[in-house]
Amino acid sequence: MIDKTTLWIVIVGLGLGSFFLRFVFTGLVGNRAMPEWLLRHLRYTAVAVLPALVAPQVLWPNATGGDIDPARLAAAAVTLSVGVLTKNVIGAILSGAATLYGLLYLLG
Amino acid sequence: MTITTTKSAYLKGIADGAPFILVIIPFAALFGLLATEAGLSVIEALSFSVVVIAGAAQFTALQLMQEEAPTIIVLASALAVNLRMAMYSASLTPWIGGAPLWQRALAAYLTVDQSYVIATAQYEKEPKMTIPQRMGYFFGAVTPIVPLWYIFTFIGAYLGAQVPDGWALDFAIPITFLAMIAPMFRTLAHVVAALVAVVVSLFATEVPYSLGVIVAGLIGMMAGAEVERWLNRRAGGPI
Numbered sequence: 001m002i003d004k005t006t007l008w009i010v011i012v013g014l015g016l017g018s019f020f021l022r023f024v025f026t027g028l029v030g031n032r033a034m035p036e037w038l039l040r041h042l043r044y045t046a047v048a049v050l051p052a053l054v055a056p057q058v059l060w061p062n063a064t065g066g067d068i069d070p071a072r073l074a075a076a077a078v079t080l081s082v083g084v085l086t087k088n089v090i091g092a093i094l095s096g097a098a099t100l101y102g103l104l105y106l107l108g
Numbered sequence: 109m110t111i112t113t114t115k116s117a118y119l120k121g122i123a124d125g126a127p128f129i130l131v132i133i134p135f136a137a138l139f140g141l142l143a144t145e146a147g148l149s150v151i152e153a154l155s156f157s158v159v160v161i162a163g164a165a166q167f168t169a170l171q172l173m174q175e176e177a178p179t180i181i182v183l184a185s186a187l188a189v190n191l192r193m194a195m196y197s198a199s200l201t202p203w204i205g206g207a208p209l210w211q212r213a214l215a216a217y218l219t220v221d222q223s224y225v226i227a228t229a230q231y232e233k234e235p236k237m238t239i240p241q242r243m244g245y246f247f248g249a250v251t252p253i254v255p256l257w258y259i260f261t262f263i264g265a266y267l268g269a270q271v272p273d274g275w276a277l278d279f280a281i282p283i284t285f286l287a288m289i290a291p292m293f294r295t296l297a298h299v300v301a302a303l304v305a306v307v308v309s310l311f312a313t314e315v316p317y318s319l320g321v322i323v324a325g326l327i328g329m330m331a332g333a334e335v336e337r338w339l340n341r342r343a344g345g346p347i
């Protein structure tokens with residue numbers, strides 16, 4: 001059972017800490033100019049961080065205890081391909097979900 | 109649809125944020141369920157989602173608290189999971205740094221993976237948008253997402269039922285993130301940044317507190333920036 005004091009310390013601490021992380025640059029730098037080399041790196045934040053976040057889950061999902069799962073791997077490949085080809089987010093999500101459920105059903 | 113007013117920017121934001129409704133509903137409900145399973149009351153689960161709004165960090169904190177990890181470790185780990193938000197903040201600054209402070213503070217509270225990604229994608233696509241239009245777009249993008257994050261945390265916690273493993277909800281987030289990223293591979297530099305980040309993250313899974321993601325992200329960003337410089341040089345442009 002989670003201790004109530006711990007819980008509220010975590011909720012408030014995590015809330016404040018997360019806000020700080022989200023505000024640190026937009027809030028403190030504001031509209032002061034940032035150097036070109038930094039901007040050049042920041043342009044690749046999203047395309048680097050999100051794939052890094054999901055890659056281990058795609059290859060070694062927790063749900064299968066870290067074993068490679070053909071259904072999840074195929075779903076990831078279909079989502080990415082449909083997304084790249086159509087640039088349609090919802091189409092990519094639905095194709096990925098359909099692949100995942102289809103293969104989980106077929107492969108039992 | 110080209111954005112001409114703050115209102116049309118807000119509406120376009122809503123339209124572009126809407127697909128994520130599909131994912132936010134099950135994900136928020138799952139957090140509510142797991143939170144009540146861990147012994148949190150409905151109000152506590154809801155407060156967690158309202159105060160923090162960060163799915164992955166909330167799941168991390170919940171799991172570590174259940175394992176009775178020391179409070180400081182719970183906070184450090186969950187904040188490490190959220191460290192990418194600081195990178196998002198830096199990346200948003202050139203676009204919205206000129207907005208009024210209260211708007212920047214509100215946008216900071218509302219910065220989640222989805223709002224960050226679609227907003228920066230839009231800003232890059234239409235660089236001529238004014239700052240009020242950019243803020244309008246950002247707030248539009250979170251309008252269909254964040255309220256549902258609260259509401260379905262509440263519903264999940266209130267119903268408190270078990271989610272069958274067969275629903276494979278663990279994979280809702282990877283699919284969403286891949287779908288969000290796919291349209292962003294516009295240049296070779298973007299592709300290289302992603303590939304390098306993926307390879308590094310696969311080698312860095314043992315790094316504690318999810319810091320491997322941050323390291324992988326930073327190295328991927330450096331790779332992207334270098335390729336951009338190389339492409340510019342080849343095109344005879346400025347370095």
